[in-house]
Amino acid sequence: xxxxxxxxxxxxxxxxxxxxxxxxxxxxxxxxxxxxxxxxxxxxxxxxxxxxxxxxxxxxxxxxxxxxxxxxxxxxxxxxxxxxxxxxxxxxxxxxxxxxxxxxxxxxxxxxxxxxxxxxxxxxxxxxxxxxxxxxxxxxxxxxxxxxxxxxxxxxxxxxxxxx
Amino acid sequence: xxxxxxxxxxxxxxxxxxxxxxxxxxxxxxxxxxxxxxxxxxxxxxxxxxxxxxxxxxxxxxxxxxxxxxxxxxxxxxxxxxxxxxxxxxxxxxxxxxxxxxxxxxxxxxxxxxxxxxxxxxxxxxxxxxxxxxxxxxxxxxxxxxxxxxxxxxxxxxxxxxxx
Amino acid sequence: xxxxxxxxxxxxxxxxxxxxxxxxxxxxxxxxxxxxxxxxxxxxxxxxxxxxxxxxxxxxxxxxxxxxxxxxxxxxxxxxxxxxxxxxxxxxxxxxxxxxxxxxxxxxxxxxxxxxxxxxxxxxxxxxxxxxxxxxxxxxxxxxxxxxxxxxxxxxxxxxxxxx
Numbered sequence: 001x002x003x004x005x006x007x008x009x010x011x012x013x014x015x016x017x018x019x020x021x022x023x024x025x026x027x028x029x030x031x032x033x034x035x036x037x038x039x040x041x042x043x044x045x046x047x048x049x050x051x052x053x054x055x056x057x058x059x060x061x062x063x064x065x066x067x068x069x070x071x072x073x074x075x076x077x078x079x080x081x082x083x084x085x086x087x088x089x090x091x092x093x094x095x096x097x098x099x100x101x102x103x104x105x106x107x108x109x110x111x112x113x114x115x116x117x118x119x120x121x122x123x124x125x126x127x128x129x130x131x132x133x134x135x136x137x138x139x140x141x142x143x144x145x146x147x148x149x150x151x152x153x154x155x156x157x158x159x160x161x162x163x164x
Numbered sequence: 165x166x167x168x169x170x171x172x173x174x175x176x177x178x179x180x181x182x183x184x185x186x187x188x189x190x191x192x193x194x195x196x197x198x199x200x201x202x203x204x205x206x207x208x209x210x211x212x213x214x215x216x217x218x219x220x221x222x223x224x225x226x227x228x229x230x231x232x233x234x235x236x237x238x239x240x241x242x243x244x245x246x247x248x249x250x251x252x253x254x255x256x257x258x259x260x261x262x263x264x265x266x267x268x269x270x271x272x273x274x275x276x277x278x279x280x281x282x283x284x285x286x287x288x289x290x291x292x293x294x295x296x297x298x299x300x301x302x303x304x305x306x307x308x309x310x311x312x313x314x315x316x317x318x319x320x321x322x323x324x325x326x327x328x
Numbered sequence: 329x330x331x332x333x334x335x336x337x338x339x340x341x342x343x344x345x346x347x348x349x350x351x352x353x354x355x356x357x358x359x360x361x362x363x364x365x366x367x368x369x370x371x372x373x374x375x376x377x378x379x380x381x382x383x384x385x386x387x388x389x390x391x392x393x394x395x396x397x398x399x400x401x402x403x404x405x406x407x408x409x410x411x412x413x414x415x416x417x418x419x420x421x422x423x424x425x426x427x428x429x430x431x432x433x434x435x436x437x438x439x440x441x442x443x444x445x446x447x448x449x450x451x452x453x454x455x456x457x458x459x460x461x462x463x464x465x466x467x468x469x470x471x472x473x474x475x476x477x478x479x480x481x482x483x484x485x486x487x488x489x490x491x492x
Contacts, residue, residue: 034290035305039267041208041326044369046268049306103367104374108308111476118478126362141363142377142486144436145476148275148309150282158306162369198454199469203431205372205490210432213470272472312439312473314446322470 014096017132026054026082028090037087040163044103045091047159050083051150052076060154063112063147068154070117073109074124080157081125085132088161102129102139104160110153111145118143125157178260181296190218190246192254201251204327208267209255211323214247215314216240224318227276227311232318234281237273238288244321245289249296252325266293266303268324274317275309282307289321342424345460354382354410356418365415368491372431373419375487378411379478380404388482391440391475396482398445401437402452408485409453413460416489430457430467432488438481439473446471453485 018025028037038047052059052075060068060076068076085096092098107122109115122143129137149156182189192201202211216223216239224232224240232240249260256262271286273279286307293301313320346353356365366375380387380403388396388404396404413424420426435450437443450471457465477484 034294039304046304048304116480130362138364140367140374140376147311147475152280198458200466203468210468212468311475316444
């Protein structure tokens, strides 16, 4: 709680972490068509597959590593998480402080044949979650490649989150 | 409950919706090999990936959009859901009225390289669920492409359902 | 409990089944980077996607059926499960006897275009689970193909397990 205990303070709350990281969550996306951004069942929140939209435009389109570099795909993975967290916050009254644990990520990476570094791409998502949530951000993960994603996005990520 | 309140009556029950839509669910598939059509854990029902079988034949074989059109793939997605709902009904004494919420769909679309309209295909599944269940049918969803599906099917869909 | 009741004895416990099958689980993998091998939420254990490592080396690298045969991929699927069960045991004090039910497998098979026998590959995983857990090992499953997996592995499998 004080400057003299930086490590304890570091993960005091996800809200604090967002401030410290200079992150402002995007607006929660609106429901589209017949499916919704998330569904709560018990204390689990299932978040729909998120694409790396930022201000209405996809951050990365195409397969990794060509034309989209691993670094660019990591940035896209990070954006997918920001969009997913916006959904979570939208469900929880505007804050992430109701998150008990990030349980699972499903990470799909548009991949050239022969590309095998999907975990590096997914780390763009995983590292951000640990930065924001600390221990509660460490999750189970399945990261795989695919030849085609919606709208040509380079990355799609779905989440399972435990709420308090 | 009366003709004068059509919108309330519309989603009175999934059974009513099926009748209204003229849908008769197919017989629940038998367990195959070492896995089963669904597993219940708590009040969640996890339904295995369903293929678009109708009367023992796959409705659509091959990648989208060539040789299988988006429209045909949507019909296949719809059939996957009918088969999945047959599994759910089989678990619930023959009726869908024990469904509290469709929680999540995992939609895999066999895709030509460069095909990016997996969400349109998946809407064939999502729209049907909303028709049958109303608000309770609106679900979280991850829709992705793939280069290869079992038996060459154009679509495979798995479901997570909350029971009452 | 006696030799005269072999079928009851057969599934007395997963520990017994492992002994009978001559299986020694590998050491539980260490957490890697920002994600972890599994997360427990309520009585569900979500296990991260497992690759077919044995003694530090991937059992099978490349797409099925060429260069990797279906038989080899089945063996790889079996190894993914052993690694996943090592994670489960690590979470449960070293034993599998706390497993109430294997709920779901997500099976990803690196596939040549046109390969459609992902279910046969996945049976390498499913059959082993039934051998170890009996009825409690019969699970829901989604098995799909993909053009690219981490490190070039031929198979990746994630699990959802219900604990007692």
